[in-house]
Amino acid sequence: MNFTAFAVNNVKRNVKSYMGYFFSILISSSLLFSFNMFINHPDLDTSLFDDYLILTMKVTTIIIYVFLSLFVFYSASVFLKSRNKEFGILYTLGISKRQVKKMIFIENLVMNILASVIGILIGIIFAKIVLTVISSLIGVKPLKFYIPVKSIGVIILYFTLLSILTSNFIYFVVREDKVIKLLKGTQVPKSEPKSSPILAILCIILLVYAYFRAATVTESELVNRIVPVTFMVIVGTYLLFSQLSVFVIKKIKENKVLYKKKTNMLCIANLHYKIKDNTRMFFLVTITSAVAFTAIGSVYSYWMNILDQVEAAYPQAIFYATENGNLNRDNVYKDVNYNESDYRKRVDLLESLLEKDKISYEKVEGEIKTIVTESTGNTVKIIKESDYIKLSKEKRLETIDLHSNEVISLSKSNVSKLSINNKNNNVITMDNKSMKVKYADKSVMPAYYNAYVVKDDFYNNISLDCIEDKFIAIDTKDYMKTLGVIKSFEDVYKDEVGYKRLTKASMVDYGRIAYSVLLFLSIFIGLIFFITSSSFLYNKLYVDCQDDKRKYRNLNKIGLTYKEIRKAVTVEIATLFLLPYIVAVIHSAFALLALKNSLNVDVAKSSFLVMGSFFAVLLIYFLIVRQGYLNEIKEHLVD
Structure with missing residues (x-):
């Protein structure tokens, strides 16, 4: 038997120890293949996407490749721990550094190429389903099945290069001068986990303050708060697992009544060591899960709220108006780009097209004036009360009574305009006249205009320089x-040029494509993060299982029953699975709350759906892993 056969046989004869690492690569390659197959599809019309969406797709691709590289390296380091004794024995038998390097390289090359090829085959088998689901999600014509030769080559090359880098990484860690340490493997006695009360308190302060900042953020503060709040959450999360959790468990152990009750001593003692040992894994799983929940939840919230957003911003199906130039405090600049006949021709065409498609509609025509307010120096748009009444009746809305010294604001964002130089937000000065401001609950004009309603006589007799535009508002029952x-x-x-067209159907259609693409990308990244996080847990559990088998076998010999062992194991595995999930959910909940408060987006339904879906999958995965873990431990135990 030559050395290559020895390395290959080593893999074949230790399938269980290689299984977690192998499946990590297989799942990663399958997901990566599916993603590449879609974004590189020859029938995918990227002209439907804005430049920022195409850029987002490219950035997503880079994030996936970088994250998978880090994931494979981390999996390799965990996998390495389970082979400490094996390498130690090989060095003792006289294996050379060159042979170790060759063996590691062959093993990694075999696993990476085999896993990536199988992952690609799985991707090809489910390609049609994947393409149909993704096409339906983003609202494009179903894409046909094809064999992406380029993507296949790229993925195999990527995992081959990754195997080379991983081999060098493992060889660097496994050196001959560590033979004694390797022979001892994971059996070196562990010192009791320690924690710092000061760092535990700092953890609480960081997380509470970060949550407070997130919960009280406003739209104007959102951008400035994202980075510091994220930094505090990341640091606080690491301290949570490395310091606070250890500190809390230590305090629980000091409660002798609770600690010595039934199997609590075993469960608590095990958790005391496991949480400290798995700090990095808990941290990585929590952060990646929180990113996944937040990304999917926020995009899905926008996607669900798009109709409400468009309905609020665009009351009519079609709003068409002239846009006749610019106005400022010092002068009037008019750039007349239309004449009356041209405007009428365009309006007539719109109506004839509606009649041709047999779409019944209602219309309101009116005027808009743009003026400068003396109180703030801002330009504002005003419409007549008579036009406001016609628009309100067309939308079946109640009108607000208006007196000669009052105006109606059709947008609450006008409050900020009034308050710049005016402490009283309910007063605005127009044409040297102070007017009391009333606010409409629902606007009858597109949000683009931020208009005020004034009395007809004030509108007709205003002495300020102004620009006058015409508009037509058309509404239908089914605007799509x-x-x-x-x-x-x-x-x-x-x-x-010279006209403004605001159409509800176009906004919905554009928003649907934009948010659907973002939703697809966020779901895909979320799946990558979630699956790799689950692989972290599996790899770590397999390594710990080898030690736990001996530990529970000894405890069983001195009288601990399998039922008691099963309870302790269930608590341990549930903690490994649920603790990062719970912390990630709390992080995401405050992140989505910040989104709700700052941008007024309803996140409750989407949050429940996203986090609930992940929990359901996690629960199934937990039950499967738990059963496999118990089956491993149950061998040689007495009931």
């Missing part, structure tokens, strides 16, 4: 039917 009308109109009038 107007999408074809809008596209037909765009084919005739591609150049819209």
Whole structure:
């Protein structure tokens, strides 16, 4: 038997020890293949996507490749721990450094290539289903099945290079001068985990303060708070597992009544060591899970709220108006880009296209004036009360009574404009006249305008320099039917300089594509993070299982029953699975709360659905792993 056969046989004869590492690569390659197959599909029309979406897809690809590289390296380091004694024995028998390096390289090359090839085959088998699901998710025409030769080559090359780098990493760690340590393997007695009360208190302060900052953030503060709050959460999470959890368990152990009750001593003592030993794994799983929950939850929240957002921002199906130039405090600049006949021609075309498609509609025509307010120097748009009443009736909304010294704000964002130079947010000065501001609950104008309603006589007799524009507001019962009308109109009038077209169907269609692509990317990254995190747990549990088998066998000999052992094991594994999940859910809950408070997005339904789905999968995975773990430990035990 030559050395290559020895290395290959070593893999074949130790399938269980290699299984977790192998499946980590297999799942990673399968997911990566599916992602590459979609984004490189020849029939995928990327012209539907804005530049920022294409850039996001590229950045997502880089994140996936980098994260998978780190994941494989971490898996290799955990896998290495289970082979400490094996390498120690080989060095004792006289194996050379060159032979160790060759053996490690062959093993990694075999596992990486075999796992990546099987992962690609799995991806090809489920390719049609994956393409159909993704196409449906982002709302494009179902993509046809194809064999992505380029993606296959890229993935095999990627995992081959990764195997070379991993081999060098393992060889660097496993050196001949560590023979004694390797022979001892994981049997070196562990010192009792220690924690610092000061760092435990710092952990609580960091997390509580970070949560408070997240819960009280406003839209204007959101960007400035993201980085410091994220940093505090990351540091606080690490301290939570390395210091606070150890400190709390130590205090529980001091409660002798609780500690000595039934099998509590065994469970608590085991957790005391396991949480400290698995600090890095807990930290990585928590952060990656929190990122996954937050990313998917936030994008899905926007995706679910897109109709409400569009409905609030665009009251009518089609709002078409002239846009006649710019105005500032010192001068009036008019750039007349339309004439009355041109405007009428465009409006007539819109109506004829609606009638051609047999779409019943209601319309309101009116005027908008742009003026400068004396109190703030800001430009504002005003409409007549009579136009406001017609628009309100068309939307079946109640109107607000208006007196000569009052105006109605159709947008609550106008509060900030008023408060710049005016302490009283309920007063605005127009044409040297102070007017009391009332606020409408629902706007009858698109949010783009932030308009005020004034009395007709004030509108007609205003002495300020102003710009006057005309508009038509068209509404239908099913506004999505107007999408074809809008596209037909765009084919005739591609150049819209001097005009503003705000259409609800176009906004929904654009938002659906944009948010669907972002949702797909966030779900994919979330799956990568979640699956790799689960692999972290499996690899770590397998390493610990080899030691736990001996420990529980000895405890069984002195009288501990299998039922008591099963209870202790269940508590330990449940802690490994659920503790990072619970912390990640809390982190994500405050992140999504910040989103809700700052951007007024309903996140409750999406949060429950996303986190609940992950929990269901995690629970199934926990039950499977627990049963396999118990089956391993149960050997040679007496009931």
